[in-house]
Amino acid sequence: MNISVVIPLLNEQDSLNELHDWIAKVMQSNHFSYEIIFIDDGSTDKSWKTIKQLSQKDSNIKGIRFLKNFGKSQALHAGFEKAQGDVVITMDADLQDNPEEIPELYNMIISEQYDMVSGWKKKRYDSVISKNLPSKLFNYAARKTSGVKLHDFNCGLKSYHKNVVKNIDVNGEMHRYIPVLAKNAGFTNIGEKVVQHQARKYGVTKFGMDRFIHGFLDLITIWFLSRFGRRPMHLFGALGVLMFAIGFAFAIYLGIDKLFLNPFGRLITQRPQFYISLVTMIIGTQFFVAGFLGEIILRTKQDKKRYLIKDQLNL
Template identity: 80%
Template sequence: MNISVVIPLLNEQESLVELHDWIVSVMQSHQYTYEILFIDDGSTDNSWQIITNLSAANACVKGIQFLRNFGKSQALHAGFHEAKGDVVITMDADLQDNPEEIPALYNMIVSQGYDMVSGWKKIRYDSLIAKNIPSKLFNWAARKTSGVKLNDFNCGLKAYRKNVVKNIDVNGEMHRYIPVLAKNAGFGNIGEKIVQHQARKYGETKFGMDRFLHGFLDLITIWFVSRFGRQPMHLFGSLGVIMLAIGFAFSLYLGIDKLFVNPDGRLITERPQFFIALATMVMGTQFFVAGFLGEIILRTKENRKRYLIKDKI
């Protein structure tokens, strides 16, 4: 099979038929073998019934329905698990991603040897203040922190080799950082393509301004996990050593001063250096304990389900 198209969605009943017909038209015109995977992330409208009808009419359409809303990352994880195509394309269900871009993305993976290709919505039709400016700041911070030189991390239109999606773990809200996850997993040949962005045709966006705050917090998380996720003691132990060294230095200073320099001076416990030494040594001990706990948790953690599937077609 050439292509798997993975489409996470939440309450997009108006656009599903039009999106399906558009994708099918592109696939047939290029004679691709394909499957379309709709991942219904707990929709409360008629989305699942429409997916069921599309599957009955087109054997290439498959669907997964979550029991409730678990988030876009979990929807992509489920879609990646089910995908059978040699190349996996992800796109949003709101018709803002153009299916006509699929052949070019597919060729960049197959012919040019990229592990993944990320879309870049260079010209956007979103609100300047609500989305464009925060998005630019977010992408700048992501580039500086991750080292992945992309202009648009959050574009839903992306293409992957099959072995990429089978070997990365998309969880929490990490769908924004799939290129970083791919790089950390060893798939470093990441390309970018300018893609056409279209104004939303139906309904309203499901994401508010809070997604940028969450995005920056997730950026810190993925930086930490990529640097210290396998060896948390390297971070917490280093901080612990620094704190204990500071505490020991102040303690040594107080001891020498009291015994040899100023034996008749104030009590050690009445001097501010004593409290600095005490606080830093306690903090250093706590950092060491956090590092030990992190190592223990890392070695004893169990794989737990992050979403529940209600139905599948």
């Protein structure tokens, strides 16, 4: 099979028929063998009913329905597990991603041998204040932190070689950082393509300020995991040594001062340096304990399912 199109969605019933027809037209005109995997992430409208109807008239349609809303990352993870195509295309269900981009995204993986290609919505039709400016700030921070030189990390339209999606673990809300996850896994040939962005035709955006804040928190998380995820003691141990050394230096200073320089001065417990020494050595010890606990958890953790599937179609 040439292409798997993975589409996570939440309450997008109005756009699904049009999106399916558009994708099918592109695939058939380019003679691709394909599958379309819709992942219903706990929709409360008639999205799943629409997917069932589409699957009855088109055997290329496959569906996964979550028991409740588990998030876009979990939806992508489920889609990646089921995808059978040589190239996997992800896109949003709101018709803001253009299926006409699929052939070139496919060719960039097959012919130009990229591991993955990320779309870049250079011209956007979103609100400048609520989405465009925060997105630019977020992408700048992501580039500087991760070292992956992309303009638009959060674009839903991406293409992947099948080896990428089968070897990365998309969890939490890490769908924004799939290029970083791919790089950390060793897939470093990451390309970018300017793609057409379209104004939303149906429904309302799921983007809010909370997602903007969560994005930066996730950026810190992925920076930590990429550098110290397999060796937490390297970070916490270094901080522990630093804090303990500061505290111990103050303790030595107080001891020398009391014994040799000012034996009849104030009691050690009446000097602020005593409490600085005590607190920093305690914090240093806590950092060491955190490092040990991190190493123990890393060696004993068991993978746990992060979502529950209620129903499936053609899978």
